Amino acid sequence: MIRFYRLLDYFFSMAKNVAVVIQEDPRKTHRPVEALRIALGLSAGSHVTTVVLLGEAARLLGDETDDILDVEILEKYLPAIKQLEIPFILPNMIDQVVIQDDFLVKRENNETIRSFVQSMDCTLVF
Numbered sequence: 001m002i003r004f005y006r007l008l009d010y011f012f013s014m015a016k017n018v019a020v021v022i023q024e025d026p027r028k029t030h031r032p033v034e035a036l037r038i039a040l041g042l043s044a045g046s047h048v049t050t051v052v053l054l055g056e057a058a059r060l061l062g063d064e065t066d067d068i069l070d071v072e073i074l075e076k077y078l079p080a081i082k083q084l085e086i087p088f089i090l091p092n093m094i095d096q097v098v099i100q101d102d103f104l105v106k107r108e109n110n111e112t113i114r115s116f117v118q119s120m121d122c123t124l125v126f
Contacts, residue, residue: 015046016121024126025056026068032057033070033077035126040077043086050120052089052113058097061088061105089113 020039026032036051043049053060065071085104090096092107099105108116117123 015048017119018042018047018049019052019117019120019123020049021052021054021117021123021125022057022060023054026060026070026074027056028069030070031126032060033068033074035124036060036074036081037077038124039086040081040084043081043084050087050089050116052117054091054113056097058090058099061099061103062097063100064098089116 020035020042022032022035024031039049039051059065059068060074065074068074082102088103088105090099090105090107091113092109096107
């Protein structure tokens with residue numbers, strides 16, 4: 001006999017494929033840094049987490065971070081993100097932000113990113 005609450009525990013304990021999509025400018029709002037913190041927390045658990053950085057959000061991984069709001073919090077979490085090798089997907093654009101070398105970054109076209117996000121079990125958008 002399967003009890004209902006056991007079934008729920010089973011489904012909610014399974015690892016999920018999660019995309020964290022960050023599209024806001026980290027120079028104008030605190031939300032992108034908070035989104036990276038959330039992605040780090042999800043990655044530390046059993047979830048397979050990928051971060052998608054759109055537009056100016058790519059600055060979170062850039063060499064120039066002085067103008068980012070909450071840069072001190074960002075600098076605190078970046079080493080853990082590097083160590084856990086959290087994958088990032090960025091759009092393949094002509095004028096790209098220069099990204100630090102030690103992140104796991106893949107550049108894709110917009111259609112591939114759209115398909116990837118749609119294939120996830122859960123997507124968080126910031």
